[in-house]
Amino acid sequence: MSDTFFSGAPHWTWFIIPYFFVGGLAGGACFLAVVLDWFGGPEDRPVVRTGYYVAATGAILSGLLLTIDLGQPLRFWHMLFQSANFPAIMFKAWSPISFGAWAILLFGLFSVLSALGAMSEEGRLQAPAFRVLHRGALAKIVAGLAGLLGFFVAGYTGVLLSVTNRPIWADSPWLGALFLASGASTGAAALILLAPRRGATEQSLRWLSTFDSRALVVELLVLVLFLVSLGAINRVWLSFWGLLLVVGVVGLGILLPLRLHAQRRPVASAAKLVLVGGFLLRLATMLASEGISRFRVAAGM
Amino acid sequence: MPEPMGFFTDTTVCIGCKACEVACKEWNQLPAANGGLGELSGDSYDNTRRLDGIHWRHVRFIEQFKGPYDGRWLMMSDVCKHCVQAGCLEVCPTGAIIRTQFDTVVIQSDVCNGCRACIAACPFGVIDINPVSATAQKCTLCYDRLQVGLEPACSKACPTDSIQFGTITELRARAHKRVDQLRAQGVQAQLYGAEPDGPLGGLNSFYLLVDKPEVYGLPAHPQLPTRTLGRSATLTTASAAVLGLLALVGLRKRRMEEVAADSSGAPPLPPSSHV
Known part of the structure; x- marks a missing residue:
């Protein structure tokens, strides 16, 4: 038996699972928006703006979900500053949860600035001060930082789970890569669904669809490597969560969308399935490990 | 600077009286589980079942019975191991978990915000949320008592000296002597967590066991989460x-x-x- 089976479950469930999904989606969408902002053309601007809106909304929602999940929500700032020595910074580079708290804060800051720039670009904010947020070098740097931090947020959630002593999570180093690939595919899917309302062009949507297919292939490969790395631990998947992983994540969330993309069917259907698969991936990986505590208690451990 | 302090638990003399559990609960004013209503496990005399936020001591009953006349009880008073390299302290993002001058590991309840990272990081499943404070809690090795020169409540209450408190150097010497004594009697005794070059740099709460660590609910090779x-x-x-x-x-x-x-x-x- 793996030594991870002797640890206790942290009860990261109904706020953390949506946070992992929303954070991954927002980070992936922001990264793609930045790629198009930096290297795309004028025809990509609607997708870029949508990406920044999704990122800002997702970052704020992520922060709220994380705060609500705390036992003492009003002490959320203890993760950022030393409570007994304010305003000294609280930061541990070797602790993903500490690193992540700062990453979400900064991702929120830069993505909101980029979203304000997008609003200014659309004429919804008239003040000249906001123009620097969608034109020129400063806007590109702010967006670039948002994109990098967004991609970090999408991936660190998996690393955070690996840096524990819990079954499944700590038994493989692939969870970060898996969540990142899923964040990229769900981010692309969210943009495919939301960007047409802002006038996204056929070129942008086709690029998103192509990227989504490739990200799904990467996700599938990483998922296989993740399962292979688990070795004998894979027995834990002989449960409802294993069924959900195979049918919901692999079948509905990866293979079916890939087939739809390949057949050039309406991409909205594929995108919706990708979002469902991304959520189920977090649900299955979280609850498969959380549920092991039941056996632990039953065994008097 | 005081010497590192800790517990040596000799499981061979534990009689399962649970005086340590009660003393711990009383001294630390820990609430009753389930509003004080008794909840029986139904398949064991061990009704506490596990360490958590309101049970900082747990007398584990391991009932090894093959038949009505062939079996034995193993009993072990379990507690936080106060690891020399502590996974909980390593990941805690608020700085709530500290190492004291006695080389013990303590969670400051007024700093903890209940993120629960330490629960998943602990290889022994020691920490959990105390529903009253909504923060992570565990044994403090009676930090408040140690600061005024008192012995921890559990070891003070232990009627058989199964739980022994002292400096780590002294406890290790005593533990090795006891192992030699038991082995001379034909008992397969072994120490768990006593070696400073062992897993996690050694445990400041270590054990004398007469079966494999897994039998007692202890991981054979506990590791840091950052591995x-x-x-x-x-x-x-x-x-x-x-x-x-x-x-x-x-x-x-x-x-x-x-x-x-x-x-x-x-x-x-x-x-x-x-x-």
Whole structure:
């Protein structure tokens, strides 16, 4: 038996699972928006703006979900500053949860600035001060930082789970890569669904669809490597969560969308399935490990 | 600076009286589980079942019975191991978990915000949330008593000296002597966590066992949670690079197709209508 089976479950469930999904989606969408902002053309601007809106909304929602999940929500700032020595910074580079708290804060800051720039670009904010947020070098740097931090947020959630002593999570180093690939595919899917309302062009949507297919292939490969790395631990998947992983994540969330993309069917259907698969991936990986505590208690451990 | 202090628990003399559990609860004013209503496990005399936020001591009953006349009880008073290299302290993002001058590990309840990272990090499943404070809690090795020169409540209450308190150096010497004594009697005794060059740099609460650690609910090779950090971060970064490259390659391909279409005089694509 793996030594991870002797640890206790942290009860990261109904706020953390949506946070992992929303954070991954927002980070992936922001990264793609930045790629198009930096290297795309004028025809990509609607997708870029949508990406920044999704990122800002997702970052704020992520922060709220994380705060609500705390036992003492009003002490959320203890993760950022030393409570007994304010305003000294609280930061541990070797602790993903500490690193992540700062990453979400900064991702929120830069993505909101980029979203304000997008609003200014659309004429919804008239003040000249906001123009620097969608034109020129400063806007590109702010967006670039948002994109990098967004991609970090999408991936660190998996690393955070690996840096524990819990079954499944700590038994493989692939969870970060898996969540990142899923964040990229769900981010692309969210943009495919939301960007047409802002006038996204056929070129942008086709690029998103192509990227989504490739990200799904990467996700599938990483998922296989993740399962292979688990070795004998894979027995834990002989449960409802294993069924959900195979049918919901692999079948509905990866293979079916890939087939739809390949057949050039309406991409909205594929995108919706990708979002469902991304959520189920977090649900299955979280609850498969959380549920092991039941056996632990039953065994008097 | 005081010497490192801790517990040596000799499981061979534990009688399962649970005086340590009661003394711990009383001294630390820990609430009753389930509002004080008794909840029986139904298959064991062990009704506490596990360590958590309101049970900082747990007398584990291991009932090894093959038949009505063939069996034995193993009993062990379990507690936080106060690891020399503590996973909980390592990951705590608020700085609530500290190492004291006695080399013990303590959670400051007024600093903890209940993020629960330490619960998943502990290889022994020691920490959990105390529902009253809504923060993570565990044994403090009676930090308040130690500061005024008192012995921890549990070891003070132990009627058989199964739980012994003292300096780690002294406890290790005593533990090795006891192992030798038991082995001379034909008992397969072994120490768990007593060696400073062992897992986690040694445990400041270590045990004398007469069966495999797993039988007592202890991992054979406890490890720090950060053991996967390097590999996990590297693979995630590599995956980010691959995805970034795929995005740029897709954009480059689209540009090439546009250039080819422009040179062949094909009309530009219309705005989206198929989604």
